Amino acid sequence: MKLGLARMAPVFKRRNNLDTKCPNGESFRELITRVDDFIINCLDKNYSKVLIFTHGGVIRTFLHLLRHVPIEKVFDLKIGFSELVIIREYSK
Numbered sequence: 001m002k003l004g005l006a007r008m009a010p011v012f013k014r015r016n017n018l019d020t021k022c023p024n025g026e027s028f029r030e031l032i033t034r035v036d037d038f039i040i041n042c043l044d045k046n047y048s049k050v051l052i053f054t055h056g057g058v059i060r061t062f063l064h065l066l067r068h069v070p071i072e073k074v075f076d077l078k079i080g081f082s083e084l085v086i087i088r089e090y091s092k
Contacts (some may be wrong), residue, residue, distance in 0.1 A: 018071065028057075028071075035061040059085050 018029040026034070035058060042050050052058075056079040063069045063077065066087050079085065 028061075031057060031061050032064065036065055039065060062087060 018032075019027045021027045021030075039062075052062075059079050060069075060074045060077055063085075064071060064074045069077065
């Protein structure tokens with residue numbers, strides 16, 4: 001099933017506006033807050049390793065928060081379908 005350009009417009013707008021929401025979804029700013037809360041929760045529980053299965057938007061958010069990829073560059077990251085992304089040795 002192909003998505004029409006009209007449905008994809010909010011996704012493209014997110015590159016320029018962190019508050020643009022996807023249809024029935026959240027803005028990138030809300031996603032950043034949700035992922036940051038998840039990271040803090042994991043750190044509070046003192047896990048030694050965490051395995052996460054997720055989509056590219058969340059992976060980009062992790063890379064922004066944990067590897068300090070600038071927001072303006074995070075959408076340029078090429079993350080393939082079913083790609084394995086490993087982020088190691090993070091402490092807050």
